[in-house]
Each structure stands twice: as structure tokens, then as C-alpha cells.
Amino acid sequence: MHTAVNESGTGQERKAPGRPRNAQADEAILDAVLEMLSSGQSVAAISIEAVAAKAGVGKATIYRRWPNKEALIIDAVAAMKGALPVPVGESVRDDLIMLVKANRSGRAHRYSKATVCLLPEFIKDGDLNHMYQAVIEPRRDVMRAVLRRGIETGELRADLDVELTLLMIQGPGMMQSMLNWNPNVAEEGFVEALIDAILRGAAA
């Protein structure tokens, strides 16, 4: 899964002013955190030492980049989510499908169970929850904008409850990717089926 690299690794793709960076080491560190969370380890059980050992780097490499464990974990979650997706702006249906798929691809897919393992931590630790919200809120804003555009163009009902629709779009997918909550729901074509069901409605 992750690539072990030593501290003098040659990857220098990213540089911060006056501080040499090792992008490969960063990746290995973030993947190590996500793997540990995905396997059901609590934040309390994860130590900088264990992350360093798993990533094949020294502790100093981690401390040069992150002030503490909480900051490292939130960065790992942000890395899991990837870059903020940009809607095409033509069809609301297509944009919603793209946005939900973006939330379920790459690292987000590989480490889908990491979020589950963070949930009890968010209940215990308000600061951590606050940092997490700061990561996900910009993503919600992108989806809100698509829904509001749909209301304006007339693709969506004028009286649509945007916040409830946001929850309806994200809740089912989160329950599935985190927990496979309903094993009878097919993964193949899931996102398209969900968005179409939300758009069309269940009533005859």
C-alpha cells in the first residue's frame, strides 16, 4: 500500500520556503495514518512512533512537517478527500454524479473505513471534529452551489430543501462506503442510481 522511503529520499517535488520537503515521505506518512485508522485503531492508539515505523521514516521527519498528531490526522483525512472537485456546469444530474464519485475515488475509496474509526473521536474531541468540519465544508459548498444552480435553471423544484437534499445525496453513500450498510445495494452503478432516485422520486 504505502512506499517506505528513507529520510534522505530524493523526491523533492514540493518545497516550502527554506525547508526541504520530501513528497514521497509525506505520502508514505499520510498513507500510514490512513491505514492505521482503516484497521480500526483509535486516535489514542496511534502514536507518532508507530506512524514513523510504518511509513519507514524517522520521527523527526514527521515533527518537521506536523506540530502534533491531531494536525497529522486531519491532513491525512484531507489527503483522503483529494482536490476540491469543479463541476462542469451543464447538467445538474451529471455534476452531482461527478461530485459524489469524486468523494468515493482514489484514497477515499481505499481508506473508506478510516472515517468510521474517526467518528467516535469526533464525539470525544470537539477540536478534532471542528478541524474535520473545516476540511469537508468547502466540499459541501460545491454541492450546494450545484443544487442552487439547478433551482435557478428550473432543473430542480423551486421549493427544494437544499440542506436536506445534500444529506440525502451524501448520507446513503457514506453509510455504504464506511459500513456496507445494506449489502443488497449494488456497488456497480450505485451513484447514478442514487442521484436518479433522488431526482425522480419514489411515488408513482
Place this chain on the structure above:
Amino acid sequence: MHTAVNESGTGQERKAPGRPRNAQADEAILDAVLEMLSSGQSVAAISIEAVAAKAGVGKATIYRRWPNKEALIIDAVAAMKGALPVPVGESVRDDLIMLVKANRSGRAHRYSKATVCLLPEFIKDGDLNHMYQAVIEPRRDVMRAVLRRGIETGELRADLDVELTLLMIQGPGMMQSMLNWNPNVAEEGFVEALIDAILRGAAA
């Protein structure tokens, strides 16, 4: 929250053959487990000793009733869910609203965070997950039957995906009650708004 009772308590409402029971003690024990889970404690961190102390009973009282911690935790989750609800059988909309509300009332509401704290355990412990599924599957069956009835009576689309609809009905509510995932969604009238949105659809 819970009522501390001593082992010689007088509550004898429920009796198993040849074994005296103390319903008040049972309630105090189950509430103690749910309170501990709700506060973010992991299954590993919960001991029979701690449950006994919190419930105000002796360890022997717990062991007379439950063979181990896992059985006690699953019984606590079942108690949280309450009795299996029975649909009225007139309107699909009304039945769905009643079923979702039943999942969110009483102990389920008071201890909504307990499920969150069990989720990482389900990833780590397949047996525990299996026991949990056995508790929730009969509840899903009740909702499935309502959806199938709606398709037959013509209240719902003939081509409705029952399993996906089940996930759409339960996913958003679970994300809200466990995590208050989208704080912008009003709690007042939430269930009615969700079921109506699922029935009517978002498209204009």
C-alpha cells in the same frame, strides 16, 4: 439517566423459568452500557466491572444474565432499538414516517451516539457485526414489506429499487442522529420532510 438498584431489588416483572429476575437491574445494566458507548468508550475499554459499578449492581448479577461482554452489548443495542414496530397498512407514506420515527425515539434517541462508537468495533470484530446485523435485519424486513406493498398498490413506482430506497430512507437519518452530520438540517419535522422528498423527487 439510569437508576441504581441493589441486587435484592423488588422488581420481579419478568421471570425466566427457575431463575428470579430483576427487571430494574436489567434496565440499569443496559442503560449503563449504552451510556458508556455513547460517551465514546470502545468495547475494549468497557469492562463488566465498570458496567456493574455504573449500574449499581454486583458483577454476579450481570454474569447470571449474560455469558459475556459481547452478548451484553448486543442486548443493549437491541434494547436501544425497542420493540419491532408494526405498520398500520393504510398509507405507505404514513407507515414509512412511523417506522423511521420508531428508530429515533426513546432509548434510540437518548443513546444515538452509542451506535457511532460501535462502528469501529464492527470493522475489527466480524462476530460482533454479525450479532448486530441479526438485531437490525428484522427491522429492515418490516420496511421492505411496506415498500413492496406500495409497489403493489401503485402508491410507488413499479420499477422502484427497494434496497436502494431502504438505504435512502435510513442513511440520512442515521448520519444525522449519530453525528448531526449536516447541522443545517432542522430536527423538527425532519422525518416527514425526508420521506416526502424521497417520494416526490427533486426534479422540477
